[in-house]
Amino acid sequence: MIDVCNLSKAFGNHLVLDGINERIEKGEKVVVVGPSGSGKSTFLRCLNLLEQPTGGEIIFEGQNITDPKTNINLLRRKMGMVFQQFNLFPHLSVKKNITLAPVTLGLCSQREADEKAMTLLERISLVDKAEAYPRQLSGGQQQRIAIVRALAMNPEVMLFDEPTSALDPEMVGEVLEVMRELARDGMTMVVVTHEMGFAREAATRVLFMDEGQIKEQAPPDQFFSSPQHPRLKEFLHKVL
């Protein structure tokens, strides 16, 4: 589904991604872990071109998204993204947050979008917050809404950049639960996270990123039980 060929990204002289090759299949749940500053977010943000790669190619469903002739707006509709800071639109109600993109892009009428929004809110048990504004909600509620806002576009892949890192500990669980459910429903997911528990249960594959490279990857049980690369051993030793 997503083919990454020799992807590199530099900020000025600072090489952050250093020749990444990766292939993500439909239905996979890929979890990316690694030390701070290793380039995890940059990698994820290159996948939907929030960062412009400085080298290499990314092919999404047969289309080269790094080709300037590709309409990136059309491709982004199929790639949902969830941010560490939620990034809900504070001037819009919860329901409007969810319906803004589908309605603006002419994918459905406001009424259809409203109905869909209510169904999605039901899934995360937040129907009663439909008319509330983001600032009135807890971090966990906001992040769950950010997830369904992305889902309202019917994406084919969901990208998560540390979705629980900005949350109070007691709210981490509710967000992870929504993500687990999404994984069970067969969504293709790429998740950058420090939640090793989530990686263990939900991932089909775990990538270890360090110094702009994917230094090791394996299914979760093998990844955690028999790490090979010394940097990964060191990393796991620190976080587990």
Place this chain on the structure above:
Amino acid sequence: MMKFLYGIWDAFYYSFLEADRWKFYLVGLKNTLFMAGVACVIGVAIGMVLAILKVSIQASPAVRPRGTSFLGWWLIRLGGWFANLYTTVIRGTPVLVQLLILYFGVFKTAPKEYALLVAGLSFGINSGAYVCEIIRAGIQSVEKGQTEAGRSLGLNSRQTMRLVVLPQAIKNILPTLFNEFITLLKETSVAGYIALTDLTRAGDVVRSRVWNITPLIISGLIYLILVILLTKLQGVLERRLGASDRRL
């Protein structure tokens, strides 16, 4: 006490009512409002265009990405440079100097009846530089994550600007923009230098007839009332925009 009040009434009478002098202030008020109105429209128009140019250049990468249009990239660069030059020059020189150059230089052959329009244009050109900075700062005060969220949902950059960024930016823009309007209104008082009868000039002409400062106080009071009205309008607009903030 009575004597004091009578004194005030007397001063007011001679400075305002006698010989229909109030008509003089009225002409001044009309001219001041005309200049300020013209300047406001021109200033906001110029300011919006310049702000778009400045925001575009700051959003565009410093090095042209492979394969993107050569012309488009250079146009953005040129526009940004022009906007920077404009705000630097206009904010770096006094509004009076600009007015005199425009009136005695650029428009020196224009008929006298157009003097008011030239003054309005001059103040508008000046105000545009400030409005540009106000709008730019307002747009950039909206977190980058908002734009990223909009774009990640598939909205294009214009839709994101219109539906996500601007509605939030306007709350930051409005108070400073009204501040600029208030400054602009009072700045039109330098129009007296090109022999226009604005509110200040009207007061000064009456002063030279009655030989006291009461006419200037009257002019000042009229400015004050105008500013208070503007501030009230600002309050009303801000309360309307504050809907999502009040529901905390």
